[in-house]
Amino acid sequence: MQKPNILFLMTDQMQGRVLESGHPCPTPNFDRLIRRGVRFDRAYTPNAVCSPARASLMTGLLPHSHGVLWVTHCVDKDQGNLRTEYPHWAQRLADNGYRTGYFGKWHVEHTEMPGSFGWQVDGSMHSRMFTDYVNKTRGNVTPDNDYSLVRYNDQPEGYKATVHYAVSDYPVNLQTVALVTDLAETFIQQAGDEPWCCVASCQEPHDPFVCSQQSFDMLDVDSLPLPPNWNDDLDGRPGLYRKCARVFAGMTDRQRQEAAACYYGRIIDIDRQYGRLLDLLEKTGQIDNTIIVLSSDHGELLGAHGLYCKNISAYEEVYNIPMVLAGPGIAQGQTSRARVGLHDVGPTLLEMACAAPLGQVHGRSFADVLRHPTAKNDRFNQGFAEYFGSRYMLSQRVFWDDDWKLVLNGFDFDELYDLERDPYELNNLIDDPACKKRIREMMTHVHRIMKETGGKSIMGANYPPLRLEPYGPQIIETEA
DSSP states (O other), X not given: OOOOEXXXXXXXXXXXXXXXXXXXXXXXXXXXXXXXXXXXXXXXXXSSSHXXXXXXXXXXXXXXXXXXXXXXXXXXXXXXXXXXXXXXXHHHHHHTTOEEEEEEOOOSSTTOOGGGGTOSEEEETTSHHHHHHHHHHHTTOOOOOOOSEEEXXXXXXXXXXXXXXXXXOSOGGGSHHHHHXXXXXXXXXXXXXXXXXXXXXXXXXXXXXXXXXXXXXXXXXXXXXXXXXXXXXXXXXXXXXXXXXXXXTTOOHHHHHHHHHHHHHHHHHHHHHHHHHHHHHHHTTXXXXXXXXXXXXXXXXXXXXXXXXXXXXXXXXXXXXXXXXXXXXXXXXXXXXXXXXXXXXXXXXXXXXTOOOOSSOSOOOOHHHHHSTTSOOGGGSEEEEEEEEESEEEEEEEEEETTEEEEEETTSOOEEEETTTOTTOOOOOTTOGGXXXXXXXXXXXXXXXXXXXXXXXXXXXXXXXXXXXXXXXXXXXXXX
């Protein structure tokens, strides 16, 4: 049997909701991928920032096991290190006869060397291949910061002003996503007859939201809707959320629309470039034998609850990520409600490539869901994520049980949301007496997950001042 090729289209900080039908951000190439495959509208990231999420993608493990707890450039070299005793799925593919190539943003571990983890062709942003190509292609053309539209973050006093969003006339073909696509395109063209796996990983639409004039002009800024929860006063939520919201409190409605337009403009830029890779597969006749994955490491708040970026808060705009898979053996034009995580992708690809599994990991293959996306599958009703902070060290755990979501905050009081009735998370039910039984049941699941995956920090929290959860780990024995 012919082994399928694998093309992974990776973005950075892209909201899952952008791919919903009727969304104001046009993504014609992503839409045609959705028509060819299965979109997961409840897909989530196991961590809210880049490095831990990407390490989970590669290893199939939760952050507390693979060791990358924080974004690598925010800590010293002896902190947040990837535990190398665990294999990566690219290594399994290489052992199975695949030609592997990685292009663009890596940001998985400190060395920035994908070649050590199964990627035979290293075109990551720190590689000689990438830097040589950038210098050759861009030449003397550099961004001049001559924006037709720009807003700076300059609050509070004492912080350096940084670009929040902007529109640039910098040539589209010199954008980072375009250069990543160029290298991926060359890899596919030169792959030969052996099966291949190619990752194109761009740094867009991560803030600052600097998009091309071409893409910005495709959007009617005045007609862009503000998120339904943009003016949330955050009453009844952790005080840290309100503290963070002060940075953006002075924005006008028009500025919020402009920010959304620039963010969507960046996604349009990505869609245009990654569409070239879909065109290449069609032109070369490889489209029917290629598994194509579209996803992101985490989402973006984009004004929800008065917040932008990520890090502070556990809202769905950050944790819900785009997830589309298409290719041989995958249903077409379907949407699945399965709650799959980024750490489930590796085990899934290995099963579909008939390669050896990773071993004892936390991720689970959802290949059967891809074949039967609308069938009832209780294995994927729940999800678990963990956050350890970035620069400011925080402790947060997130657990989903169907449409219920529990957020455990080590720095403040907890949160509970009914996502079916309250999809924009405006009503924290954590102190509702009617929800006490549900919280107990959800905490039982959380402690069981932590016990099974070796999450020592919570399972060992018996010291009286650290009993910060509504129910402690011994509840597992009570429920047995």
